[in-house]
Amino acid sequence: NAGVTQTPKFQVLKTGQSMTLQCAQDMNHEYMSWYRQDPGMGLRLIHYSVGAGITDQGEVPNGYNVSRSTTEDFPLRLLSAAPSQTSVYFCASSPGTSSPLHFGNGTRLTVT
Amino acid sequence: GEDVEQSLFLSVREGDSSVINCTYTDSSSTYLYWYKQEPGAGLQLLTYIFSNMDMKQDQRLTVLLNKKDKHLSLRIADTQTGDSAIYFCAEKDTGNQFYFGTGTSLTVIP
Numbered sequence: 001n002a003g004v005t006q007t008p009k010f011q012v013l014k015t016g017q018s019m020t021l022q023c024a025q026d027m028n029h030e031y032m033s034w035y036r037q038d039p040g041m042g043l044r045l046i047h048y049s050v051g052a053g054i055t056d057q058g059e060v061p062n063g064y065n066v067s068r069s070t071t072e073d074f075p076l077r078l079l080s081a082a083p084s085q086t087s088v089y090f091c092a093s094s095p096g097t098s099s100p101l102h103f104g105n106g107t108r109l110t111v112t
Numbered sequence: 113g114e115d116v117e118q119s120l121f122l123s124v125r126e127g128d129s130s131v132i133n134c135t136y137t138d139s140s141s142t143y144l145y146w147y148k149q150e151p152g153a154g155l156q157l158l159t160y161i162f163s164n165m166d167m168k169q170d171q172r173l174t175v176l177l178n179k180k181d182k183h184l185s186l187r188i189a190d191t192q193t194g195d196s197a198i199y200f201c202a203e204k205d206t207g208n209q210f211y212f213g214t215g216t217s218l219t220v221i222p
């Protein structure tokens with residue numbers, strides 16, 4: 001059972017480039033979410049989804065897009081990378097309302 | 113969003129008890145969680161407590177919840193060097209949204 005899988009583990013982008021961070025879970029979880037982790041700021045919610053075809057914004061959505069075409073996958077797109085998006089990104093999923101989040105191992109993104 | 117606050121650093125000697133504290137503002141929290149993050153890894157669920165409980169014990173871990181003061185603590189008995197990590201407090205509100213603290217970096221001194 002792989003759990004939550006994120007790819008890539010590391011990525012370096014130049015300002016203005018675009019890319020997609022991949023997230024997949026094999027636990028049939030309805031809820032999926034993306035967080036960014038910055039020093040001294042904890043985890044901040046970017047976008048989340050409560051099921052296939054449904055997405056919503058979190059606390060810091062600007063500069064990021066998401067889609068949820070299947071239950072398993074929840075990619076995060078950076079349309080035009082900025083240095084302020086240098087961070088560690090975590091994908092997490094949960095089976096339901098009374099359940100905790102299961103996290104992937106993260107993607108460390110550097111924008112120069 | 114809701115505020116969840118933790119102190120940033122804690123150092124303890126190996127064998128002592130560690131107590132990591134957390135305060136939150138949302139009085140309608142349903143569940144409160146403790147996660148552990150080791151270097152280069154994701155967050156791993158340690159334990160959680162339902163908001164109508166005062167205490168939960170799981171081996172070396174004891175969670176205390178003071179709902180009146182909105183205060184949550186995690187006590188680790190007989191702290192070992194392998195317990196060195198960042199510990200995050202998190203709460204889930206009635207809208208099923210999670211809010212995380214800034215994390216407390218625990219250093220265990222041999």
